[in-house]
Amino acid sequence: MHADPIGVLTGAHFIDGDHACSEGAIAAGCRFVAGYPITPSTEVVERIAERFPFVGGVFIQMEDEIASSIAIQGAVWGGKKAMTVTSGPGFSLMMEHIGLAAMTETPCVFVDVQRAGPSTGLPTMPAQGDMMQARWGSHGDYQIIAIVPNSPQECFDLTIHAFNLSERYRVPVMMMMDECVGHMIERVVIPSADKIEVHNRKVYDGPKESYRAFETGRDLVPSMVKAGDGYRIHVTGLTHDEKGYPDMSVSAQGKLVQRLMDKIRIHTDDIVMYKEEDVEGADVVVVSFGITSRTAIPAIEQAKAKGLKVGHLRLVVVWPFPEKRIRELAGKVKSIVVPELNMGQIVYEVERCAAGKCNVVSVPHAGGTVHQPKDIFAAIEKSLRGT
Amino acid sequence: MPEELYDIETTIPSNPIEEFLRMDRMPHIWCPGCGIGTTVNCFVRALQTSGLDLDKVAVVSGIGCTGRVAGYMNLDSFHTTHGRAIPFATGLKLANPELKVVVYSGDGDLTAIGGNHFIHAARRNMDLTVILINNMIYGMTGGQAAPTTPVGATASTTPHGNFEETFNLPFLAESCGAVYVARWTAHHVRHLTKSIKEALAKKGFSFVEILAPCPTLYSRRNKLGDGLDQMEFYRDNSEIKNGADTKTVTLDFQGKITVGKFVDKERPTYIEAMNQHYQKKYGERYVPSDEMRKHFHA
Amino acid sequence: MAQVAEQTKKAKGSVVIAAERCKGCGFCVEFCPPEVLELSTEYNSKGYHTPVLAKRDLCTGCDICGMVCPDFAIYGYIIKKKTKEA
Numbered sequence: 001m002h003a004d005p006i007g008v009l010t011g012a013h014f015i016d017g018d019h020a021c022s023e024g025a026i027a028a029g030c031r032f033v034a035g036y037p038i039t040p041s042t043e044v045v046e047r048i049a050e051r052f053p054f055v056g057g058v059f060i061q062m063e064d065e066i067a068s069s070i071a072i073q074g075a076v077w078g079g080k081k082a083m084t085v086t087s088g089p090g091f092s093l094m095m096e097h098i099g100l101a102a103m104t105e106t107p108c109v110f111v112d113v114q115r116a117g118p119s120t121g122l123p124t125m126p127a128q129g130d131m132m133q134a135r136w137g138s139h140g141d142y143q144i145i146a147i148v149p150n151s152p153q154e155c156f157d158l159t160i161h162a163f164n165l166s167e168r169y170r171v172p173v174m175m176m177m178d179e180c181v182g183h184m185i186e187r188v189v190i191p192s193a194d195k196i197e198v199h200n201r202k203v204y205d206g207p208k209e210s211y212r213a214f215e216t217g218r219d220l221v222p223s224m225v226k227a228g229d230g231y232r233i234h235v236t237g238l239t240h241d242e243k244g245y246p247d248m249s250v251s252a253q254g255k256l257v258q259r260l261m262d263k264i265r266i267h268t269d270d271i272v273m274y275k276e277e278d279v280e281g282a283d284v285v286v287v288s289f290g291i292t293s294r295t296a297i298p299a300i301e302q303a304k305a306k307g308l309k310v311g312h313l314r315l316v317v318v319w320p321f322p323e324k325r326i327r328e329l330a331g332k333v334k335s336i337v338v339p340e341l342n343m344g345q346i347v348y349e350v351e352r353c354a355a356g357k358c359n360v361v362s363v364p365h366a367g368g369t370v371h372q373p374k375d376i377f378a379a380i381e382k383s384l385r386g387t
Numbered sequence: 388m389p390e391e392l393y394d395i396e397t398t399i400p401s402n403p404i405e406e407f408l409r410m411d412r413m414p415h416i417w418c419p420g421c422g423i424g425t426t427v428n429c430f431v432r433a434l435q436t437s438g439l440d441l442d443k444v445a446v447v448s449g450i451g452c453t454g455r456v457a458g459y460m461n462l463d464s465f466h467t468t469h470g471r472a473i474p475f476a477t478g479l480k481l482a483n484p485e486l487k488v489v490v491y492s493g494d495g496d497l498t499a500i501g502g503n504h505f506i507h508a509a510r511r512n513m514d515l516t517v518i519l520i521n522n523m524i525y526g527m528t529g530g531q532a533a534p535t536t537p538v539g540a541t542a543s544t545t546p547h548g549n550f551e552e553t554f555n556l557p558f559l560a561e562s563c564g565a566v567y568v569a570r571w572t573a574h575h576v577r578h579l580t581k582s583i584k585e586a587l588a589k590k591g592f593s594f595v596e597i598l599a600p601c602p603t604l605y606s607r608r609n610k611l612g613d614g615l616d617q618m619e620f621y622r623d624n625s626e627i628k629n630g631a632d633t634k635t636v637t638l639d640f641q642g643k644i645t646v647g648k649f650v651d652k653e654r655p656t657y658i659e660a661m662n663q664h665y666q667k668k669y670g671e672r673y674v675p676s677d678e679m680r681k682h683f684h685a
Numbered sequence: 686m687a688q689v690a691e692q693t694k695k696a697k698g699s700v701v702i703a704a705e706r707c708k709g710c711g712f713c714v715e716f717c718p719p720e721v722l723e724l725s726t727e728y729n730s731k732g733y734h735t736p737v738l739a740k741r742d743l744c745t746g747c748d749i750c751g752m753v754c755p756d757f758a759i760y761g762y763i764i765k766k767k768t769k770e771a
Contacts, residue, residue: 006674034478058481062507066471070471070475071475075479077465077482078479079678082482096468097468228463228486232461234458235466238466
């Protein structure tokens with residue numbers, strides 16, 4: 001189905017990534033946002049606060065990130081599409097509720113406009129240091145989807161995609177922006193509403209007696225209802241059975257956790273998203289994501305000018321990680337170079353999947369600013385030595 | 388057959404509260420003599436005569452013994468994280484103001500870890516009915532001290548006796564802006580039922596504190612007997628003082644218990660304030676959500 | 686299985702006791718206004734002494750027992766009387 005035109009500001013805009021994210025959410029049909037101010041994400045909710053009264057949305061600035069991250073889940077069970085927005089310190093506070101959303105299969109979007117950490121770090125400066133946290137930050141075993149835009153245009157497009165994935169798979173989706181992408185101002189083209197694909201959760205509307213809130217078919221995604229529809233549902237963070245009732249047994253735990261993991265695993269091929277350039281026949285592939293993918297470009301061009309065969313694989317969906325493609329590539333190339341605005345996080349995934357079949361070189365950075373292309377270039381050259 | 392039985396109507400009415408409970412999950416997990424079930428009984432009876440459409444009543448609980456109430460209610464029910472029932476309920480209510488959202492949780496859950504959310508929801512006058520069961524302890528996890536554990540009482544984390552001053556919950560609620568504040572004990576079943584009914588009907592942040600026995604931990608550790616002994620204590624030491632100044636209703640260890648309806652006032656709810664504000668400022672340009680629109684023109 | 690207390694012509698009300706759900710807390714016995722309940726010497730399968738309607742003539746069907754029971758194991762009701770045809 002298509003976007004509701006009331007929320008779509010069709011036209012060409014000159015806005016930053018944060019604002020583009022707000023517009024993407026509105027176009028996707030998000031009508032509840034609970035947030036708490038934190039640099040460099042605040043502009044997202046500020047724009048939402050401005051726009052929502054004219055598009056039928058409700059925005060509330062909650063007392064903290066913990067409240068925000070669960071208020072959105074209450075709103076989802078009340079029938080809305082909902083999102084919250086934060087940066088590193090707030091993301092850490094939200095971890096318990098990311099786990100709750102995964103456990104109760106509550107579709108919602110968490111935007112993390114990453115800044116340099118750890119702790120208070122550099123509030124106004126970029127980093128990509130929350131990438132592992134996005135995947136593993138909450139306790140226990142669960143799956144999430146994490147998307148990384150590299151431009152304000154992508155902040156618009158991929159926020160819509162984040163909502164669509166979240167609704168389709170009933171899973172919390174992390175929009176991993178960074179301060180650079182969030183605060184850079186670029187041209188953002190918003191198409192007409194009829195060109196924007198919007199996906200809604202599978203809704204059950206059958207007889208009340210036969211409804212099992214967490215029973216699924218082969219796609220492992222249960223159909224959803226909302227409070228007030230008369231289904232008298234019970235939703236709990238405790239390990240539960242198909243009715244949603246707490247079940248304190250080892251078998252229920254095995255069944256539920258396995259399904260929550262498989263729910264994303266079996267759809268990985270549909271979910272992974274990456275953009276490749278000149279990867280075929282390359283000796284070195286640079287695997288990058290977010291703002292770093294843009295600083296990698298001049299480095300790759302410089303390497304190509306020197307006669308090196310360099311390809312670029314830009315991850316758009318980082319979690320689930322495109323294991324299959326990296327495994328495949330590792331068998332064909334001499335080295336993979338992974339620049340990231342952190343001390344090495346996604347490089348571990350690349351190493352794991354490469355399984356020693358090629359050289360894997362990390363290009364870490366403590367954050368605060370973007371890489372110098374010359375450092376990525378140096379890593380590309382170095383990665384070929386001894387191969 | 389004895390003659391005296393001939394004239395009697397032989398159909399026995401089934402327990403009318405059973406349709407409000409998930410009977411397929413009975414018996415519940417609460418201990419013998421625990422007062423939580425008693426409060427649920429009263430809550431159900433209040434619902435029975437409230438005139439509310441049960442399909443539109445949602446119960447949100449946190450974690451703890453009282454947190455398990457959501458799981459036993461045959462209503463849309465949400466068993467959320469520790470301390471966070473109120474913000475979840477806030478989101479639920481704002482998404483669909485037609486819902487009657489009841490938060491049913493314990494003293495530790497709502498005022499320790501949940502304290503921040505409690506005070507802000509009261510400040511905002513969020514339209515929620517908050518039923519707080521105060522057993523003065525963290526029961527589920529084995530009897531640790533709560534912000535409501537009286538001075539001098541023993542708990543597992545205050546094995547030498549508690550020396551921290553407690554919260555005076557009615558005072559806290561009133562000072563944060565709650566429009567309805569009452570305290571009863573599990574013994575005061577009739578008053579309690581009436582109070583819950585009033586709180587349900589009241590718009591805004593309505594708060595009912597209910598003292599209930601925790602025989603297994605609070606009473607046992609403090610050598611206060613069992614649940615029945617604690618209920619008798621409530622009966623013999625409670626004083627009903629409707630309209631009392633909430634500053635004066637602090638609970639001391641085995642001291643006098645002031646119960647009653649302390650606050651019942653009016654002020655705009657969050658939703659009313661929000662809609663009035665935008666309506667006034669933007670008139671026709673303001674686009675409330677469909678659910679908000681329905682709520683105001685119902 | 687609920688035990689239905691025997692009704693009498695004189696009693697205004699009676700009780701139904703779901704003995705298997707009872708945990709023998711004693712609230713109903715203590716707080717029954719006409720004091721018609723007693724804890725039985727029998728046990729249920731969990732080992733709890735459950736209440737019985739000892740003074741069935743005096744039960745008013747007020748359902749205070751039902752309100753105060755934490756286990757939903759007892760409720761009182763008012764007996765509907767019908768007159769015997771002459």
